[in-house]
Amino acid sequence: MATPVVLAAALAIFAFGLVDLDFSPSRFISGLSQLGWISMMMIPPDPGSSLPLYLKALGETLSIALLGTTLAAVLALPVSLLAARNVVPSIILRFPVRRLLDSIRGVDTLIWALVWINVVGLGPFAGVLAIAVSDFGAFGKLFSEAIEGADQRQVEGIRASGGSALHEIRFGLMPQVLPVIAGQVLYFIESNTRSATIIGIVGAGGIGLQLAEQIRVLEWQKVSFLILMILVAVAGIDFISGKLRFAIIGRRAVA
Amino acid sequence: MTIAVSILPEQQLAALNSAYRKAVARKRLRLLAALAVFLAALIMSSIGAEVNLRTFFTYFGNFVSYFDRILTLDSGQRVWTNVGEWFWGLHKWLKLLGETLLISYVGTLLGAVLAFALNFFAAENTSPARWLLFTVRRLLEFARTVPGIVFALIFVIAFGLGPMAGVLAIAIHSTGALGKLFSEIVENADMKPVEGIRSTGASWLSCMRFAILPQVSAGYASYALLRFEINVREASVMGFVGAGGIGQELIVAIRKFYYSDVSAILVTVIVTVFLIDITTGWVRGRLFGKEART
Numbered sequence: 001m002a003t004p005v006v007l008a009a010a011l012a013i014f015a016f017g018l019v020d021l022d023f024s025p026s027r028f029i030s031g032l033s034q035l036g037w038i039s040m041m042m043i044p045p046d047p048g049s050s051l052p053l054y055l056k057a058l059g060e061t062l063s064i065a066l067l068g069t070t071l072a073a074v075l076a077l078p079v080s081l082l083a084a085r086n087v088v089p090s091i092i093l094r095f096p097v098r099r100l101l102d103s104i105r106g107v108d109t110l111i112w113a114l115v116w117i118n119v120v121g122l123g124p125f126a127g128v129l130a131i132a133v134s135d136f137g138a139f140g141k142l143f144s145e146a147i148e149g150a151d152q153r154q155v156e157g158i159r160a161s162g163g164s165a166l167h168e169i170r171f172g173l174m175p176q177v178l179p180v181i182a183g184q185v186l187y188f189i190e191s192n193t194r195s196a197t198i199i200g201i202v203g204a205g206g207i208g209l210q211l212a213e214q215i216r217v218l219e220w221q222k223v224s225f226l227i228l229m230i231l232v233a234v235a236g237i238d239f240i241s242g243k244l245r246f247a248i249i250g251r252r253a254v255a
Numbered sequence: 256m257t258i259a260v261s262i263l264p265e266q267q268l269a270a271l272n273s274a275y276r277k278a279v280a281r282k283r284l285r286l287l288a289a290l291a292v293f294l295a296a297l298i299m300s301s302i303g304a305e306v307n308l309r310t311f312f313t314y315f316g317n318f319v320s321y322f323d324r325i326l327t328l329d330s331g332q333r334v335w336t337n338v339g340e341w342f343w344g345l346h347k348w349l350k351l352l353g354e355t356l357l358i359s360y361v362g363t364l365l366g367a368v369l370a371f372a373l374n375f376f377a378a379e380n381t382s383p384a385r386w387l388l389f390t391v392r393r394l395l396e397f398a399r400t401v402p403g404i405v406f407a408l409i410f411v412i413a414f415g416l417g418p419m420a421g422v423l424a425i426a427i428h429s430t431g432a433l434g435k436l437f438s439e440i441v442e443n444a445d446m447k448p449v450e451g452i453r454s455t456g457a458s459w460l461s462c463m464r465f466a467i468l469p470q471v472s473a474g475y476a477s478y479a480l481l482r483f484e485i486n487v488r489e490a491s492v493m494g495f496v497g498a499g500g501i502g503q504e505l506i507v508a509i510r511k512f513y514y515s516d517v518s519a520i521l522v523t524v525i526v527t528v529f530l531i532d533i534t535t536g537w538v539r540g541r542l543f544g545k546e547a548r549t
Contacts, residue, residue, distance in 0.1 A: 014361060016357075017360055022419055031414035035409075063303035066296060070297060110404075111521070119315070120311060121314075124303070125305050129311075195402075205305075223409075230400070235400075
């Protein structure tokens with residue numbers, strides 16, 4: 001491929017996009033001044049009298065992330081074995097499992113949240129289920145990749161000594177795979193804290209609900225306070241799970 | 256355990272065995288304690304998240320039947336018996352999907368350019384000043400920690416309803432995410448070419464241009480393509496808050512219980528996401544060889 005042609009095409013699509021998506025300089029500038037005005041209104045961050053409510057919402061968010069991730073990991077482990085090439089050699093069995101995982105992953109967490117709200121009603125429980133389902137797809141893929149990356153020699157050793165298929169998995173694969181999986185689960189708890197902050201926007205509980213509400217009623221000081229709370233919470237979870245990850249799998253394996 | 260060390264005298268063996276048992280017991284105790292803490296956290300959070308197994312099992316049928324309903328046409332037939340009826344709005348949806356793709360394309364490109372402009376300041380080895388490094392890093396952190404859809408909510412108020420808010424939200428979020436990844440690539444770059452160029456009396460800018468950039472540009476492109484994939488998914492829900500794309504249509508279908516529309520839109524979104532994943536994977540493979548793909 002000739003680089004100038006590709007670059008020109010990329011720029012042409014970009015320009016077309018700007019026009020098609022209604023980017024006009026005047027709108028951009030008036031929006032920016034509006035944004036400046038909003039930022040001014042945000043200072044200083046102030047929760048008003050709803051601090052206890054916000055703290056409860058933050059707790060809800062953290063709960064959603066922890067429970068959803070754990071549930072997803074527990075459910076995904078057996079399924080990921082079915083999707084791994086070295087456990088299930090038959091492509092006919094593996095293929096539908098993999099496509100199922102892909103389809104689940106192709107749907108955004110927010111959409112899953114809307115589906116679960118239809119099932120169990122508004123509230124954080126719908127959020128837990130939404131995170132559990134959408135992470136199930138991601139974990140299934142990641143775990144099966146971890147399993148495929150495992151060393152086959154241990155498994156062969158156990159087969160040679162007369163172990164059954166379950167023995168092979170339990171004593172040959174799991175000891176190799178579990179630390180990798182633990183690291184991934186911890187990483188997802190981090191990133192789910194972020195996802196859990198937004199599923200409240202569609203009504204599935206947590207701090208996002210408060211945030212969306214305060215933005216809609218233009219209470220900018222409360223908005224900035226909520227954003228600060230999210231930042232602090234995410235930083236805290238990052239710190240803790242980073243420490244835990246190092247403790248479980250060692251510093252080298254993470255980097 | 257006695258077999259392996261049976262050549263040792265009885266006394267020594269007993270001492271070793273007890274030491275071994277103690278070590279194992281300590282490890283198990285630590286594992287048990289960790290499990291107990293974890294379980295306690297789970298229980299506390301299930302109270303916090305109002306988990307109600309009774310509701311779950313009572314209404315789980317709804318979850319299954321939801322899929323039954325979204326796969327049924329108004330006439331009561333299965334959707335695949337009458338594909339024309341199922342995808343009645345395909346023309347409109349494809350147009351909106353095109354808009355979604357355009358939103359993520361323009362957003363990713365803007366984000367990548369901004370991240371490119373900032374990443375040398377955020378890398379330990381190339382940043383010209385300590386305070387600049389610190390400020391730029393905090394800025395990028397802020398941009399990627401605040402979820403894109405929160406930016407979209409705020410931008411919808413500032414810039415008005417429509418795809419512009421979505422593009423800017425995706426651009427800011429991508430700047431944060433790519434800026435960090437880009438600067439990490441720069442930190443892994445070989446510094447010897449930089450020294451070589453600096454020794455000729457070149458400015459900081461030329462050092463970046465002629466020593467760092469040739470080493471890192473392939474990595475940049477790879478990450479930007481990856482980000483584009485993620486952004487397509489993100490843009491598909493931007494419409495939930497009025498920031499353009501297919502999400503608007505989807506949330507209306509879900510809220511108004513147009514069941515077969517929900518499944519039709521979801522299928523088109525999933526197929527599009529697949530196609531994008533495959534295409535970008537292929538492009539990445541072609542640009543940087545097989546190793547760079549994983």
